[in-house]
Amino acid sequence: xxxxxQHPSTLSVQEGDSAVIKCTYSDSASNYFPWxxxxxxxxxxxxxxxxxxxxxxxxxxxxxxxxxxxKHFSLHITETQPEDSAVYFCAASNELGNxxxxxxxxxxxxxxx
Amino acid sequence: xxxxxxxxxxxxxxTGEKVFLECVQDMDxxxxxxxxxDPGLGLRLIYFSYDVKMKEKGDIPEGYSVSREKxxxxxxxxxxxxxxxxxMYLCASSKDSGETQYFGPGTRLLVL
Numbered sequence: 742x743x744x745x746x747q748h749p750s751t752l753s754v755q756e757g758d759s760a761v762i763k764c765t766y767s768d769s770a771s772n773y774f775p776w777x778x779x780x781x782x783x784x785x786x787x788x789x790x791x792x793x794x795x796x797x798x799x800x801x802x803x804x805x806x807x808x809x810x811x812k813h814f815s816l817h818i819t820e821t822q823p824e825d826s827a828v829y830f831c832a833a834s835n836e837l838g839n840x841x842x843x844x845x846x847x848x849x850x851x852x853x854x
Numbered sequence: 855x856x857x858x859x860x861x862x863x864x865x866x867x868x869t870g871e872k873v874f875l876e877c878v879q880d881m882d883x884x885x886x887x888x889x890x891x892d893p894g895l896g897l898r899l900i901y902f903s904y905d906v907k908m909k910e911k912g913d914i915p916e917g918y919s920v921s922r923e924k925x926x927x928x929x930x931x932x933x934x935x936x937x938x939x940x941x942m943y944l945c946a947s948s949k950d951s952g953e954t955q956y957f958g959p960g961t962r963l964l965v966l
Contacts, residue, residue, distance in 0.1 A: 834952035846896035
C-alpha cells in the first residue's frame, strides 16, 4: 500500500521568510495530493491540493509542486506570518482507487515574529 | 459548506467502560473515517466506511469497533476503554474514498 514520508517534523522560520515542507510517496498510482493545516486546538483543514496532471499550483502565498517521476511533492509558504504557525499534513491517494488518503506524520511550523 | 460534528469535545471515562463516540456529517458523503491523533504519530486511521453498514479496518483497529446504521452517522466504540486509548479522536467524511476529507472538531478522550 501507499506510504507517505514527511520532512521535517518541526520547522522554525523568521517572520517574512519562506518555509518548505517536503513529502515523498511510494505508490506510483497515487494521483491526488492534498495539504492540510491544523491550528492549535482546531480541526485539520484543506489549504491546497494538486492532482497528477499538473506540476505546480499556487494560491496567494502558498504553492505546491509535484514531481511524479521522483514521487515527491512540496508545500511552499512565502512571506510567512505568525498565523501560519500550525501543524501541516501532506497526504496522497489514488482517486480512482478504493483506498482512503494516506497522511504524512505532520510538520509543526513555528513562525517567529 | 461541509459540516462534520462530533458528539463531545471532551470526555473522561474509567478503565473498562464502554465508550461511544459519534460523528455526523450533513453533506450526503458516502465515506466516513475515524482517526486518532497522538503527538509525533500524526493521524492514524482506525476504521472507515464506504457505505451504510459497510466497514473496513484501518491501520490500528485493535480495541475499537464501528457502526454505520445511517449514511450521515458513524460511531466509534471502545468496548472496554484502556488508558492507552487516551487520545484525540477525529472523524472525517468525503464524497469518494480517495478524495478530500472534511474533519470534525475532534473529541479529546481521557481514560483514567
